[in-house]
Amino acid sequence: METSTDKQGRLVLAPENFLPAHGRARRNALASLIGGAVGGAAALALGEARAAGYAADPKHLPPNVPPWSQDLGKPVAADPYGAPSPYERNIIRRISPGLTTTTQSSVAFTPLQNLFGIITPNGLHFERDHNGRPDINPYEHRLMIHGLVRQPKLYTMEDLLRFPSVSRIHFIECGANTAMEWGNPAVPTVQYTHGMLACSEWTGVPLSSLLDDVGFDAKQAKFILAEGADAAGLTRTIGIDFALDDVLVAYGQNGEMLRPEQGYPLRLLVPGVQGISNVKWLRRLKVGDAPWNTREESLQYSDLMPDGMSRQYTWIQEAKSVITSPSGGQHLLDKDGYYCITGLAWSGRGKVRRVDVSTDGGRNWRTATLQEPVLGKALTRFRLDWHWDGSPALLQSRCIDETGFVQPKMRQLREVRGTRSIYHNNAIQTWQVDAEGRVHNVQV
Amino acid sequence: MCRSERIRCAVFAALCGAGLAQAAGAPDYRLGRAATAQEIAGWDIDVRPDGAGLPPGSGSVADGEKVYEAHCSACHGTFGDSNEYIALAGGVGSLKTDAPVRTVGSKLNAATTLFDYINRAMPFPHSKSLTPGEVYAVTAYVLNLNDIVPADFVADRASLPAVKMPNRDGYEPFPGLSKVDGKPDTHNRACMHDCEKSVAVTGSLPPNFVAGMYGSLDDNFRGLATMNEQAPPAGALPATTAAGPAAPALIQKYGCVACHSADRKIVGPAFRDVAAKFKGHADAVATLTRAVRGGSTGVWGSVPMPPQAGPTDAELAGIIEWILAGAPDK
Numbered sequence: 001m002e003t004s005t006d007k008q009g010r011l012v013l014a015p016e017n018f019l020p021a022h023g024r025a026r027r028n029a030l031a032s033l034i035g036g037a038v039g040g041a042a043a044l045a046l047g048e049a050r051a052a053g054y055a056a057d058p059k060h061l062p063p064n065v066p067p068w069s070q071d072l073g074k075p076v077a078a079d080p081y082g083a084p085s086p087y088e089r090n091i092i093r094r095i096s097p098g099l100t101t102t103t104q105s106s107v108a109f110t111p112l113q114n115l116f117g118i119i120t121p122n123g124l125h126f127e128r129d130h131n132g133r134p135d136i137n138p139y140e141h142r143l144m145i146h147g148l149v150r151q152p153k154l155y156t157m158e159d160l161l162r163f164p165s166v167s168r169i170h171f172i173e174c175g176a177n178t179a180m181e182w183g184n185p186a187v188p189t190v191q192y193t194h195g196m197l198a199c200s201e202w203t204g205v206p207l208s209s210l211l212d213d214v215g216f217d218a219k220q221a222k223f224i225l226a227e228g229a230d231a232a233g234l235t236r237t238i239g240i241d242f243a244l245d246d247v248l249v250a251y252g253q254n255g256e257m258l259r260p261e262q263g264y265p266l267r268l269l270v271p272g273v274q275g276i277s278n279v280k281w282l283r284r285l286k287v288g289d290a291p292w293n294t295r296e297e298s299l300q301y302s303d304l305m306p307d308g309m310s311r312q313y314t315w316i317q318e319a320k321s322v323i324t325s326p327s328g329g330q331h332l333l334d335k336d337g338y339y340c341i342t343g344l345a346w347s348g349r350g351k352v353r354r355v356d357v358s359t360d361g362g363r364n365w366r367t368a369t370l371q372e373p374v375l376g377k378a379l380t381r382f383r384l385d386w387h388w389d390g391s392p393a394l395l396q397s398r399c400i401d402e403t404g405f406v407q408p409k410m411r412q413l414r415e416v417r418g419t420r421s422i423y424h425n426n427a428i429q430t431w432q433v434d435a436e437g438r439v440h441n442v443q444v
Numbered sequence: 445m446c447r448s449e450r451i452r453c454a455v456f457a458a459l460c461g462a463g464l465a466q467a468a469g470a471p472d473y474r475l476g477r478a479a480t481a482q483e484i485a486g487w488d489i490d491v492r493p494d495g496a497g498l499p500p501g502s503g504s505v506a507d508g509e510k511v512y513e514a515h516c517s518a519c520h521g522t523f524g525d526s527n528e529y530i531a532l533a534g535g536v537g538s539l540k541t542d543a544p545v546r547t548v549g550s551k552l553n554a555a556t557t558l559f560d561y562i563n564r565a566m567p568f569p570h571s572k573s574l575t576p577g578e579v580y581a582v583t584a585y586v587l588n589l590n591d592i593v594p595a596d597f598v599a600d601r602a603s604l605p606a607v608k609m610p611n612r613d614g615y616e617p618f619p620g621l622s623k624v625d626g627k628p629d630t631h632n633r634a635c636m637h638d639c640e641k642s643v644a645v646t647g648s649l650p651p652n653f654v655a656g657m658y659g660s661l662d663d664n665f666r667g668l669a670t671m672n673e674q675a676p677p678a679g680a681l682p683a684t685t686a687a688g689p690a691a692p693a694l695i696q697k698y699g700c701v702a703c704h705s706a707d708r709k710i711v712g713p714a715f716r717d718v719a720a721k722f723k724g725h726a727d728a729v730a731t732l733t734r735a736v737r738g739g740s741t742g743v744w745g746s747v748p749m750p751p752q753a754g755p756t757d758a759e760l761a762g763i764i765e766w767i768l769a770g771a772p773d774k
Contacts, residue, residue: 094664103696241624304546306540360643409632
């Protein structure tokens with residue numbers, strides 16, 4: 001490890017592993033923070049930087065005793081559901097400026113730069129709706145399963161909660177995640193480059209159990225149509241091999257019922273497959289013998305190749321990774337200091353086998369440590385110690401999944417798919433650390 | 445499920461179950477109930493390229509023009525050429541270029557899919573509200589806008605699957621991404637040392653782009669790293685959200701933003717244009733309240749504003765106050 005533990009490098013913003021402030025030289029930090037600015041301008045720059053954080057009042061610090069150590073606190077259940085600390089109010093989903101015309105057919109991105117571990121808090125799971133988000137009364141929600149089945153059936157939510165359930169941790173990544181980056185860098189932070197990505201523990205009934213319950217025609221059945229109860233009536237074709245493997249009809253998300261933004265009270269969960277197949281507000285499953293060629297798998301969500309042909313039914317999200325810290329928009333304060341490079345890796349084909357990290361734009365690589373658990377079709381957290389010497393750096397991560405597939409470089413992806421396919425951009429991301437420690441989205 | 449129905453199911457299963465996929469040994473959960481033919485008919489709206497699922501009925505291009513002008517043109521443009529929302533026409537031949545235009549005419553491969561999508565998801569403010577005849581008609585009209593069918597075309601369950609879309613052969617399977625064991629089309633290697641002869645930054649964000657588009661990114665991040673004992677006192681914690689939902693939340697909740705924005709015309713006028721027009725008018729609140737509640741035609745353009753019953757009186761008063769104040773961001 002090329003680390004020096006006596007100096008702790010600091011980001012102005014959002015390190016994944018926030019470290020205690022021993023050994024820090026505040027004066028140097030201030031000098032870095034304000035750069036070449038002087039006088040009033042320096043004070044202004046400092047104030048602006050402070051706006052993102054909440055600095056300490058010396059009256060509240062040792063040896064003084066702060067008021068919260070003396071005042072009787074709030075009663076239990078003062079906030080019966082509970083919400084993040086008000087000091088966490090910047091940690092929110094965001095809409096990418098200029099991306100969509102309406103806010104109902106739109107997407108809000110997960111703030112990956114601020115998250116720990118592999119589980120996405122329910123309130124921060126990215127939200128992609130096509131005709132707005134419905135609020136559905138679960139007592140009025142029904143799941144219909146019909147088509148090539150012996151007995152078409154209607155299930156209430158109560159029925160579905162009585163079936164034997166399973167819980168599994170899986171990522172969901174929109175097929176269009178990183179879509180803006182096919183031609184050139186277009187957005188500044190990992191929230192916007194990779195934030196149509198989340199990972200949760202999902203609970204529900206295996207779809208195979210429900211298909212058995214209606215007596216599906218195993219000889220004729222080749223595809224399942226999944227349909228949402230939203231105003232979009234969103235529909236996607238699911239291959240029967242996927243449907244019988246690990247697909248869940250899910251109602252649980254990280255221990256509670258699904259959030260409305262995630263399909264309350266019922267959604268499909270198709271592990272490893274592009275987000276849109278995980279149909280929210282699921283109302284209907286139809287067993288059939290041919291794909292449906294719905295709008296969301298023909299005009300949209302098909303991959304346009306340089307020869308003008310469109311690849312259709314491209315379901316799988318291939319191996320991919322991204323460094324979430326340091327990442328775009330952050331600022332490394334301490335030259336000649338320690339930083340933990342950390343990020344997320346995942347593969348729609350199974351487990352992450354290895355993640356390598358480069359700090360010189362891909363010339364040389366070191367293998368990162370994977371945080372357990374490493375689960376199939378789930379996010380995997382990786383970390384690598386880094387001593388930044390203060391010179392410009394190009395940070396990259398590279399995922400290798402259990403099939404041996406190596407995450408491609410941007411130029412390798414463009415060589416075969418051009419720049420207009422929108423979907424399935426799993427290229428290696430580059431973050432440039434400039435001489436001032438500011439981090440930028442670039443391509444090499 | 446009533447008891448007699450369960451028995452019927454069991455008998456049916458015993459008689460007809462052979463060869464079907466009832467899992468051997470799976471418990472008889474007796475959960476759910478048989479869906480009736482009538483229930484299925486109400487929800488079974490999907491249409492396949494072979495025409496399976498198309499309902500009875502028909503619609504002409506001429507009838508479709510009326511449907512289109514009433515329900516579609518506001519967003520998609522008179523000739524389906526809107527740049528604001530998804531364009532429906534144009535772009536034929538553009539898919540191989542660097543600026544592909546993805547429309548019904550240039551990219552969609554099946555006219556049945558157009559019917560299916562309109563039938564389930566359009567019109568945007570109130571989907572599944574057109575009759576099958578109206579959907580057939582407007583489908584015919586959009587196909588005609590793209591010069592795919594003649595002006596005397598009548599769409600029905602027989603004619604629609606037979607329409608030859610310009611890009612009908614423009615799709616291909618790709619097992620590399622449709623099968624778990626599919627062969628990838630990229631082939632990076634896990635080289636560890638001296639992997640690149642040279643590394644150059646080939647793409648970056650334009651200067652001032654971030655500041656112009658996003659403003660400061662500082663509040664996109666947790667500020668914890670700046671906390672330490674020497675830090676000077678900073679500004680107080682920003683004020684928490686006020687008790688009731690503010691107008692910006694209400695205009696989201698009630699869908700006003702489908703047609704209006706603060707600072708630009710979409711279908712309806714920009715709120716700030718409304719504020720400018722009514723500046724200093726004593727009856728501005730009453731006039732706007734009437735326009736929202738009762739609907740309005742011809743004031744800001746040809747597209748009528750439908751009556752809006754959604755907001756409570758108090759909420760509407762708050763929204764109008766906010767509009768007249770110039771629709772401030774916060």
